[in-house]
Amino acid sequence: MTTGPGDTGPPRRWSPTVPGGGHHGAAGGPPQASGVSAARAAVRSAVRDDAEARARALLVVRLTIALYLAELLLNLLRPHVQPHEPALSIFERTTRLSGSVGRLLATPRTVFWLVLAGIVAGVLLQVLVMATRPDERRARTLTWLTVAVVLGPFGLIPLTVIAEYPLQALACVPGTAFALALLHFGQRFSRIPAMMLLAAFAWGALVVFGLGRAASNLAFGTLYGFMGDGAQSDLTRLAERQYDALDVVVVHSGVVNALVVAAGVALLLVLFRHRVTDAVTGLVVGAAIGLGYNLVESTLIIRLFGTLSAFTGTTGGFEYWVRQSIGLLGGQVAFGAVLGAGFGLAAQARRRGGRTRAALAGLAAAICGAIATETLAAWLSRIVHDHVSVGGPLDTLVVSPFLWLLPQAPFIVVAVLLLAVGTRARAAAARDAVAAEAASGTAITRWEAPFLADPALRFWSLVSTGRLYGRGSALALRRLQLAQLDLAAWRWQHPGVLDGPAKEEGDRLRARVMLLRTRPGIRPAAAPRPGQVTP
Amino acid sequence: MTRRPARRATLHLFGLLLGTLFAALLILPLTPQQASACDVSYAYRPSIDLEHFGRTRTCSTGTSLVGVALVSVVTVGALTATGFLVYRRGAATAGTPPGRSAPAPALAAYLQATGLPLPPPNRPPAGGYPPPAGGPPPPAGGYPSPGGYPPSYGRPGGGDAAPPG
Numbered sequence: 208m209t210t211g212p213g214d215t216g217p218p219r220r221w222s223p224t225v226p227g228g229g230h231h232g233a234a235g236g237p238p239q240a241s242g243v244s245a246a247r248a249a250v251r252s253a254v255r256d257d258a259e260a261r262a263r264a265l266l267v268v269r270l271t272i273a274l275y276l277a278e279l280l281l282n283l284l285r286p287h288v289q290p291h292e293p294a295l296s297i298f299e300r301t302t303r304l305s306g307s308v309g310r311l312l313a314t315p316r317t318v319f320w321l322v323l324a325g326i327v328a329g330v331l332l333q334v335l336v337m338a339t340r341p342d343e344r345r346a347r348t349l350t351w352l353t354v355a356v357v358l359g360p361f362g363l364i365p366l367t368v369i370a371e372y373p374l375q376a377l378a379c380v381p382g383t384a385f386a387l388a389l390l391h392f393g394q395r396f397s398r399i400p401a402m403m404l405l406a407a408f409a410w411g412a413l414v415v416f417g418l419g420r421a422a423s424n425l426a427f428g429t430l431y432g433f434m435g436d437g438a439q440s441d442l443t444r445l446a447e448r449q450y451d452a453l454d455v456v457v458v459h460s461g462v463v464n465a466l467v468v469a470a471g472v473a474l475l476l477v478l479f480r481h482r483v484t485d486a487v488t489g490l491v492v493g494a495a496i497g498l499g500y501n502l503v504e505s506t507l508i509i510r511l512f513g514t515l516s517a518f519t520g521t522t523g524g525f526e527y528w529v530r531q532s533i534g535l536l537g538g539q540v541a542f543g544a545v546l547g548a549g550f551g552l553a554a555q556a557r558r559r560g561g562r563t564r565a566a567l568a569g570l571a572a573a574i575c576g577a578i579a580t581e582t583l584a585a586w587l588s589r590i591v592h593d594h595v596s597v598g599g600p601l602d603t604l605v606v607s608p609f610l611w612l613l614p615q616a617p618f619i620v621v622a623v624l625l626l627a628v629g630t631r632a633r634a635a636a637a638r639d640a641v642a643a644e645a646a647s648g649t650a651i652t653r654w655e656a657p658f659l660a661d662p663a664l665r666f667w668s669l670v671s672t673g674r675l676y677g678r679g680s681a682l683a684l685r686r687l688q689l690a691q692l693d694l695a696a697w698r699w700q701h702p703g704v705l706d707g708p709a710k711e712e713g714d715r716l717r718a719r720v721m722l723l724r725t726r727p728g729i730r731p732a733a734a735p736r737p738g739q740v741t742p
Numbered sequence: 743m744t745r746r747p748a749r750r751a752t753l754h755l756f757g758l759l760l761g762t763l764f765a766a767l768l769i770l771p772l773t774p775q776q777a778s779a780c781d782v783s784y785a786y787r788p789s790i791d792l793e794h795f796g797r798t799r800t801c802s803t804g805t806s807l808v809g810v811a812l813v814s815v816v817t818v819g820a821l822t823a824t825g826f827l828v829y830r831r832g833a834a835t836a837g838t839p840p841g842r843s844a845p846a847p848a849l850a851a852y853l854q855a856t857g858l859p860l861p862p863p864n865r866p867p868a869g870g871y872p873p874p875a876g877g878p879p880p881p882a883g884g885y886p887s888p889g890g891y892p893p894s895y896g897r898p899g900g901g902d903a904a905p906p907g
Contacts, residue, residue, distance in 0.1 A: 453784065453785075454785065457784060457785050508783070512781065516800050520780045520781060520800050520801060521780045521781045521782070521800065521801055522800050522801060522802055522803045522806065523803065524802065524803025524804070524806040524807055525780055525800070525801035525802070525803065525806045526782070527806065527810070528806035528807070528809045528810050529782055529806075531810075532809065532810040532813045532814070533809065533813050580783075581783055581784060581785040582785050584782060584783065584785070584786075585783070585785040585786045588781075588782075588786060597780065598780065598800050598801050598802070600805050602780060602801060603780065603801040603802065603805040603806055603809070604805060604806075604808070604809045607780045607782060607801060608809075610782075611782045611783075652855050654851060654852060654854075654855035655852065655855050655856060657835075658852055661832070661835060662828070663828045663829075663831040663832035663835060664832045664835050664836060665832070666825075666828050666829060666832050667828075667829055667831075667832025667833050667835075667836060667838075668832070668836075668849060668852060668853075670829055671845070671846070671849050672849070672853065672860075674864070675845050675849075675863040675864050676860045676861055676863055676864070677861065677864075680858070680860045680861065683858055683860075684853075684856065684858060687856055687858065724856060724857040724858060725857070725859075
């Protein structure tokens with residue numbers, strides 16, 4: 208490759224030598240941290256813990272608890288249908304059930320007491336912070352402890368589901384892991400940290416499912432109190448009233464789940480350091496939350512509907528097929544993706560009106576999608592009743608999954624469109640950012656720029672390098688490319704930075720790239736995250 | 743399509759879909775629906791037929807697992823095909839004919855530009871190893887550029903150096 212006038216040419220380090228011998232470049236990088244301290248350092252580098260982030264986290268937690276307390280209040284105010292009803296419907300003693308069902312039915316009561324204890328503990332911790340005004344480190348610890356004790360009890364319900372039905376949960380793991388990998392590796396430029404993706408998954412599995420179930424339990428009792436008319440001797444009317452209440456609970460669940468997903472997306476976007484906040488960022492976070500929720504719900508439904516197959520015609524295997532195979536990326540994953548993308552677009556909007564519209568559109572879409580899926584699918588299923596042989600291969604493989612996915616289809620299409628538009632925007636930004644960095648520095652050269660900006664070319668270079676020079680060389684090249692793309696993402700966010708912490712961050716990213724060129728086997732201790740203060 | 747009109751179009755599509763679904767919800771009576779095709783979720787209502795209780799046909803686990811296997815095979819196949827197509831597109835952009843067994847000049851130049859210390863390739867590059875100093879010599883006739891490799895990435899405000907050859 209010839210060089211033009213003024214070009215410095217590629218670095219002249221080409222030599223078929225063993226790695227580590229005869230190279231120019233920076234001195235060795237920081238020593239490798241080990242074990243727990245490395246994990247702590249990784250968490251500290253990924254998560255913001257400044258006062259503003261903590262204040263926003265506490266706000267989200269307070270709003271989430273306020274939702275649960277509102278459900279409790281409505282339940283307390285419900286009309287009592289039967290004599291000697293307890294103040295809260297979750298304390299009503301029905302026929303004592305043993306085994307896993309009995310334990311599951313008991314969890315809302317346990318959650319209630321734990322949430323109350325958590326609220327008291329949280330208030331005491333916050334009073335302690337305000338009264339003693341501890342140093343920064345202690346204030347950080349107390350704040351995260353508050354978040355844990357207040358939200359942690361809701362995790363009891365999904366953990367009970369998984370502990371009671373471990374085989375069903377294990378069966379759902381491969382599909383879920385595949386979808387998570389797709390979300391992680393499918394982001395071409397400026398990926399969110401893996402820790403953020405896992406935190407989103409955990410939020411969906413523990414908080415969205417747990418709080419959603421706790422709230423729905425209370426809502427069912429509340430609605431039955433308002434709708435029931437005391438006709439306990441008429442079993443038909445009793446069943447009808449319960450089904451009516453369940454229909455409204457379906458609507459209620461759609462609203463509550465979407466609100467808690469929204470809280471998770473907002474919290475994660477605020478707490479985790481990441482380079483870019485756009486539609487793709489929000490979409491990935493929202494989809495990961497939906498995946499977590501889907502894992503726990505699938506476990507429960509596979510077991511529940513499998514037990515009731517004499518009544519429903521459904522087996523556990525069928526539910527697995529619909530929810531963890533053909534419908535894996537639908538349902539709450541698609542609705543969470545659309546909601547998250549709306550929040551990501553809101554974060555990019557300059558004006559307050561645009562931000563509100565984008566966030567509300569995402570939220571409304573998620574709510575309508577969840578409600579429409581439950582009600583429309585059942586209604587369509589009823590319509591085809593006389594035309595389809597129930598339980599045959601056609602019904603199992605085509606008709607029933609089709610009717611379930613049909614109401615979700617528009618939302619899946621919108622999520623895909625948002626992903627395509629967002630990815631295209633990122634690709635254009637990547638090209639510009641890479642070119643700008645190549646023009647101004649040595650961390651990215653003109654010869655490397657085309658490979659960084661074109662995902663197909665980058666993929667080809669990695670595969671070809673692996674085939675010709677071995678897996679280690681391909682991994683070294685990949686680490687270098689990721690570091691360079693991280694630098695380009697920083698350039699995208701800071702196009703004209705000349706001084707200050709942002710410039711220091713850019714210098715550290717460049718130093719990391721240069722270190723990886725010369726010592727490709729070294730893993731620098733932690734890449735600087737946006738706004739991170741390096742100790 | 744620039745970013746802002748694309749975003750506006752997407753938001754309008756949002757609104758249209760939301761409106762349609764909301765209208766559908768309002769039309770639907772919220773009454774329990776009898777079971778028909780196999781139940782999937784909470785809003786489906788089972789119909790209890792005591793005469794045929796226990797002998798109802800089910801959407802069996804065996805048939806469902808056949809569906810799972812089919813979807814898995816299709817997914818793996820689609821991912822493999824996509825990877826292959828992306829690889830070929832990258833090779834075409836780099837001006838490398840498919841099925842080439844030696845390191846392409848574009849790859850060799852790129853790897854030299856990275857400065858990574860790499861072991862000898864499994865297969866020597868066409869034309870032998872480039873000299874350790876002075877950069878790799880361009881191949882005779884210059885680099886093929888059906889895709890215009892390397893794309894011009896000029897300095898801001900400046901002209902681009904012409905591609906070699």
